[in-house]
Amino acid sequence: MSNLIAIFFGMALVNNLVLVKFLGLCPFFGVSKKLGSAFSMGVAVLLVIVVASAVTWPIFHFLLIPYGAEFMRTVIFVLVIASLVQIIEMTIKRTNLTLYNALGIYLPLITTNCAVLGITFINIDQAYTFSESIIAALGAGAGFTLVLIIMSGIRERLDMADPPLAFKGTPIAFITAMFLGLCFLAFRGIIR
Amino acid sequence: MHSFTKNFLRGIIRSNPTFILLLGLCPTLAVSTSLDNAVGMSVAFTCVLLASNIIISLIRNHVPVRVRIPVFIVIIATLVTIVDLMLQGFIPALSKSLGMYIPLIVVNCIILGRAEAFASKNSTTNSIADALGIGIGFAWAMILISLIRQLLGTGKLDLFGRHLFTVPGLGDNPVAIFLLPMGAFFVIGVLLALFRWMGVSTGE
Amino acid sequence: MGTRTNGFFPVIFLTLIVFISVAALTLTDAITKDKIELAKEDEIARMLITLFPQMDGFTYDEQNDLYIPLAEQQPLGRAFIAEQSGYSGVISILVGLEPDTTLRGIRIIFQQETPGLGAKIVESFFLQQFPGLAVDDIKLTKKGGKVDAITGATTSSSAVVEGVRKAILDKLNQLGRET
Numbered sequence: 001m002s003n004l005i006a007i008f009f010g011m012a013l014v015n016n017l018v019l020v021k022f023l024g025l026c027p028f029f030g031v032s033k034k035l036g037s038a039f040s041m042g043v044a045v046l047l048v049i050v051v052a053s054a055v056t057w058p059i060f061h062f063l064l065i066p067y068g069a070e071f072m073r074t075v076i077f078v079l080v081i082a083s084l085v086q087i088i089e090m091t092i093k094r095t096n097l098t099l100y101n102a103l104g105i106y107l108p109l110i111t112t113n114c115a116v117l118g119i120t121f122i123n124i125d126q127a128y129t130f131s132e133s134i135i136a137a138l139g140a141g142a143g144f145t146l147v148l149i150i151m152s153g154i155r156e157r158l159d160m161a162d163p164p165l166a167f168k169g170t171p172i173a174f175i176t177a178m179f180l181g182l183c184f185l186a187f188r189g190i191i192r
Numbered sequence: 193m194h195s196f197t198k199n200f201l202r203g204i205i206r207s208n209p210t211f212i213l214l215l216g217l218c219p220t221l222a223v224s225t226s227l228d229n230a231v232g233m234s235v236a237f238t239c240v241l242l243a244s245n246i247i248i249s250l251i252r253n254h255v256p257v258r259v260r261i262p263v264f265i266v267i268i269a270t271l272v273t274i275v276d277l278m279l280q281g282f283i284p285a286l287s288k289s290l291g292m293y294i295p296l297i298v299v300n301c302i303i304l305g306r307a308e309a310f311a312s313k314n315s316t317t318n319s320i321a322d323a324l325g326i327g328i329g330f331a332w333a334m335i336l337i338s339l340i341r342q343l344l345g346t347g348k349l350d351l352f353g354r355h356l357f358t359v360p361g362l363g364d365n366p367v368a369i370f371l372l373p374m375g376a377f378f379v380i381g382v383l384l385a386l387f388r389w390m391g392v393s394t395g396e
Numbered sequence: 397m398g399t400r401t402n403g404f405f406p407v408i409f410l411t412l413i414v415f416i417s418v419a420a421l422t423l424t425d426a427i428t429k430d431k432i433e434l435a436k437e438d439e440i441a442r443m444l445i446t447l448f449p450q451m452d453g454f455t456y457d458e459q460n461d462l463y464i465p466l467a468e469q470q471p472l473g474r475a476f477i478a479e480q481s482g483y484s485g486v487i488s489i490l491v492g493l494e495p496d497t498t499l500r501g502i503r504i505i506f507q508q509e510t511p512g513l514g515a516k517i518v519e520s521f522f523l524q525q526f527p528g529l530a531v532d533d534i535k536l537t538k539k540g541g542k543v544d545a546i547t548g549a550t551t552s553s554s555a556v557v558e559g560v561r562k563a564i565l566d567k568l569n570q571l572g573r574e575t
Contacts, residue, residue: 015485020373022222026301029214071277071425074295075269075417082265114218114299121292166389167381170214174381181374188483188510256406263413270417274424281431284439345511368512 004135007128011139013187017115018147019180024115028148029173031106038152042145044106046138048088049119052081053137056120057130077120085110115144150180196321199314203325209302210333210380211387216302219293220334221376227351230331230338232286236279236294238327240271241303242320247271248311249319255312264307265298272298302326340379345370440490443503447492448472460571465492473500476567480559482507483514483551491560497568499534501527502560507552514552522546522553526560531568534561 017023024045031041056077064070089107092100110116119140123133154176163172209215219237223229247267248255255263276294279287287294297303306326311319343349347366349356369375444454444465451465451472463475475492485508492500504518516522525543526534535541536550536557545553 022218025217071273071421074273074298075266078265078269078298082262114296117299118292118296121295125292166385171381171385174377174384178374178377178381181377256409259406259410262410266413266417270420273421277424277428281428281435284435371511
């Protein structure tokens with residue numbers, strides 16, 4: 001149990017997807033201008049990461065390894081994630097229109113989001129068990145959402161700030177990300 | 193030949209993937225800690241982009257519209273895996289330091305973006321020009337960032353095991369924060385501001 | 397872009413592409429498989445040779461997960477891989493033992509500690525403290541051992557030291573049980 005907690009917080013805070021692993025940078029800078037959309041994007045990514053981890057783990061361990069086809073990992077995973085995103089999108093559209101209106105436009109973007117594929121690779125590379133993979137995925141998704149929300153909060157204020165002209169917009173967002181990363185550096189060492 | 197030059201030059205400065213379009217930043221930031229990594233990643237990236245652009249422009253008139261994205265993804269993923277296996281087999285040290293960022297080239301928005309926006313609509317010659325231009329644009333951005341991070345972060349400049357020179361005063365006390373992830377954010381933020389100050393418009 | 401033909405063509409086309417992809421990858425895998433295995437062995441060999449400079453080859457004892465460096469077919473000692481969580485992530489260490497249980501030395505195979513602080517565990521001023529230590533001395537100085545921690549990186553230093561000592565004890569235990 002303590003092991004699972006360590007993995008969760010390790011993924012969410014210490015090895016944060018965006019700030020340490022540099023995965024999912026496109027949505028991080030693209031969708032972090034408004035708090036509401038940042039939250040929706042975060043939840044959508046969390047959802048896809050967890051489902052993708054739950055599906056790719058058995059595929060790798062019960063299909064690819066027994067047939068000695070580990071080299072097919074990238075191709076299979078990327079296809080699985082692309083289909084999963086489609087299925088999730090259709091399911092949400094049919095069952096819950098409110099949720100679809102909130103998440104709908106972000107789902108297709110996630111297909112080429114390196115965060116999702118990255119987590120499925122990390123699960124395999126770290127030799128996580130099935131439950132560990134799910135927890136790692138939950139942690140990574142939670143960490144992603146957290147950082148996206150913090151960043152959008154800061155950026156809403158940044159719009160009103162007055163940085164040097166050359167820094168306005170994206171450059172200052174990168175500098176902000178640096179300070180955010182510095183703060184998260186303090187989490188290093190909480191997992192022994 | 194006019195359109196070849198035009199398509200080639202476009203990716204290098206005017207629509208530079210890193211500094212102007214701000215696309216495919218994951219590998220640019222993650223592995224730019226040393227010049228070796230930057231060169232290795234740029235070569236791997238350009239090979240995949242070039243091959244994918246060539247193949248997709250060759251079959252562009254036969255791909256059914258409905259399945260074009262899955263087809264592109266399979267082609268790109270196959271190429272990436274080939275590059276990944278080759279690196280593991282022939283340059284293991286580089287493969288190890290680039291780690292999972294090599295297979296992650298698959299989801300690099302630039303490559304799928306070029307397949308969809310350019311190679312599937314243009315001739316093979318133009319697609320080659322486009323791939324080379326974007327590849328060089330990606331490479332110089334990556335090398336510039338890694339050069340700054342390595343010089344300040346280690347105080348030394350090494351390339352493929354050869355020591356080139358030591359920065360006076362930094363050799364013993366390097367600013368190690370440039371090797372940390374936040375160093376990457378800082379460097380690219382300042383570079384973007386610098387380019388804007390010089391009058392280059394970076395797109396949002 | 398091809399025109400939208402009848403319903404089955406897209407599916408057949410996609411299947412065809414997947415088949416070509418599988419064929420291409422199987423071929424690449426066949427070509428590179430041996431190379432990749434060799435490269436992995438090479439890496440261990442390169443590290444082993446810095447610990448046992450006179451070695452001219454090594455064997456791998458699969459049952460006990462031990463690397464045995466050899467010189468003219470004679471074993472020079474034993475080596476194995478230890479893993480321990482450091483400040484950020486797992487540190488993996490190659491531990492070399494003399495034929496008795498004293499430490500021949502250690503090499504860091506993989507680490508992702510903080511650059512400028514914890515990452516100094518790979519530097520020789522830290523590593524050269526290890527050769528010749530008895531198992532009980534592999535502790536930090538402030539815990540009664542003989543290894544000085546790196547300034548500002550006690551956690552990383554301690555992870556290496558503890559990882560090495562525990563791994564040696566475990567390994568000797570495991571070997572003792574079997575003989």
